[in-house]
């Protein structure tokens with residue numbers, strides 16, 4: 737009984753990949769300075785949907801450009817501080833946390849497709865990974881989400897993805913999908929709660 741109550745208190749979360757979902761993808765390169773960080777216009781609406789549904793939002797991003805010497809951790813953090821400030825001031829919306837991996841391939845437990853950043857965020861913020869979602873534009877995002885136990889959504893117009901639970905062609909469709917699937921999730925939780933109370 738105590739265990740069940742504790743489980744209910746854990747928070748649900750939508751994890752977002754950064755480049756290509758939050759901001760315009762820099763392609764094969766990296767966003768190396770704030771001037772090159774271009775917020776995608778759909779993202780604030782998506783974040784609003786997530787928060788209105790009662791989910792936390794956490795960004796998890798691989799930034800190997802640091803390991804490659806193309807930018808410093810300080811610059812990366814400055815970009816994230818500027819992003820959070822922009823979101824707060826212009827949209828009154830702030831994600832719960834931003835986790836990043838600055839390592840090269842095969843040198844850590846956090847670089848996606850490994851689930852390390854999601855697991856760390858869950859520990860840090862008491863998130864229920866099984867009730868959470870991972871959204872990204874690459875197969876590595878989907879794999880990280882699956883390995884963490886989350887449901888997954890791939891945003892991609894040209895790659896058929898067999899691993900993801902859902903595939904949407906663009907961010908506008910992502911917003912519609914989240915409105916539906918997150919709502920369904922909420923209904924399930926309420927049913928569970930009712931069951932526990934009736935016991």
Ligand SMILES: [Mg+2]
Nearest residue numbers: 753755756873
């Ligand atoms: Mg991406």
